[in-house]
Amino acid sequence: MHVMAGVMLDASGRVLLAQRPPGKHLAGLWEFPGGKIDPGEVPLAALVRELREELGVDVDAATAVPLIRIPWRYGDRDLLLDAWQIDRWQGQPLSLEGQAWQWIAPDHVDPAILAPADRPILQALRLPSRYPITPADVELSAYPLWLARLSQAIERGERLLQLRLPLWPVESVRELASALLPLARRCGASLLLNGDIEGARQLGLGVGVQLQTRQCRELSERPLPLTQLVGVSCHNEAELVQASRLQADFAMLSPVAVTASHPDVPPLGWSRFGQLVERAALPVYALGGMMPVDGDRARDAGGQGVAGIRGFW
Numbered sequence: 001m002h003v004m005a006g007v008m009l010d011a012s013g014r015v016l017l018a019q020r021p022p023g024k025h026l027a028g029l030w031e032f033p034g035g036k037i038d039p040g041e042v043p044l045a046a047l048v049r050e051l052r053e054e055l056g057v058d059v060d061a062a063t064a065v066p067l068i069r070i071p072w073r074y075g076d077r078d079l080l081l082d083a084w085q086i087d088r089w090q091g092q093p094l095s096l097e098g099q100a101w102q103w104i105a106p107d108h109v110d111p112a113i114l115a116p117a118d119r120p121i122l123q124a125l126r127l128p129s130r131y132p133i134t135p136a137d138v139e140l141s142a143y144p145l146w147l148a149r150l151s152q153a154i155e156r157g158e159r160l161l162q163l164r165l166p167l168w169p170v171e172s173v174r175e176l177a178s179a180l181l182p183l184a185r186r187c188g189a190s191l192l193l194n195g196d197i198e199g200a201r202q203l204g205l206g207v208g209v210q211l212q213t214r215q216c217r218e219l220s221e222r223p224l225p226l227t228q229l230v231g232v233s234c235h236n237e238a239e240l241v242q243a244s245r246l247q248a249d250f251a252m253l254s255p256v257a258v259t260a261s262h263p264d265v266p267p268l269g270w271s272r273f274g275q276l277v278e279r280a281a282l283p284v285y286a287l288g289g290m291m292p293v294d295g296d297r298a299r300d301a302g303g304q305g306v307a308g309i310r311g312f313w
């Protein structure tokens with residue numbers, strides 16, 4: 001079942017959510033307006049039709065931008081939820097089918113009110129397209145330099161940053177995160193600690209964790225509340241499946257291209273990256289040999305964007 005969902009954003013960046021009516025599948029949960037494609041119907045035409053029927057708005061299909069596609073299973077019902085971002089339409093939304101609806105800032109949406117398949121769509125909307133990671137060879141003596149660099153990165157607009165500093169004692173990485181936290185919270189940025197779940201728990205809001213592949217395999221549930229980000233490092237389809245089982249917010253998939261750090265690992269390439277993203281039920285960043293300019297390529301392949309070290313600082 002191919003279901004189209006319209007992520008309508010108003011001029012102040014709020015998104016329109018509709019409540020599923022009583023008596024229907026997932027009754028009471030909130031969703032993005034849209035619905036099933038009729039037999040023989042073109043997907044975008046179905047979205048335009050659904051938005052006209054449900055809300056009385058007219059959308060020009062050419063202005064809709066693909067956001068993310070989520071394959072999902074509810075019991076015995078398999079669906080592909082195909083979400084498109086819509087910034088322009090004609091007419092004021094009206095509740096033509098009696099559904100309750102609301103405009104709400106994506107950051108204020110409690111994921112628990114959404115239909116489960118919509119939670120990764122909300123994350124795709126919230127997450128940025130760039131994910132810089134600190135270089136692995138940074139010595140502890142460079143603490144002041146990296147405190148300054150990370151502060152500048154947040155000030156210039158980075159919203160997702162990974163502190164991966166394998167040469168540092170874990171306490172020093174936590175101290176760095178703690179020093180950056182007031183600025184990060186003010187700017188709405190998240191600092192992800194590599195592998196340090198306990199540190200993320202202690203530091204709270206504004207700090208998340210980037211799980212290593214081994215940790216993801218060993219965990220049976222999401223290690224942090226929904227208010228703190230959980231990313232997972234993945235290399236194949238099984239790991240992406242496990243990442244969404246854990247209800248991670250996103251995955252990094254690597255290596256997409258040849259990297260200086262692992263020159264002997266065969267890269268996935270963009271076509272394989274695209275295939276794996278297509279089957280993944282969460283936003284996926286491309287990692288490995290990526291530069292910021294590869295962001296468009298990653299998005300064309302269905303990804304959320306690019307993660308990397310070189311070229312991001």
Ligand SMILES: Nc1nc2c([nH]c(=O)n2[C@H]2C[C@H](O)[C@@H](COP(=O)(O)OP(=O)(O)OP(=O)(O)O)O2)c(=O)[nH]1
Pocket residue numbers: 003004005024025026030031032033034035036077079081115116117118
């Ligand atoms: N329209 C829409 N459907 C969604 C979303 N998220 C989500 O899980 N779904 C599910 C709910 C339904 O199982 C399925 C199709 O939705 P629909 O809106 O066309 O279906 P419907 O109410 O006519 O379905 P039905 O009860 O008549 O089978 O997709 C979403 O954001 N928008």
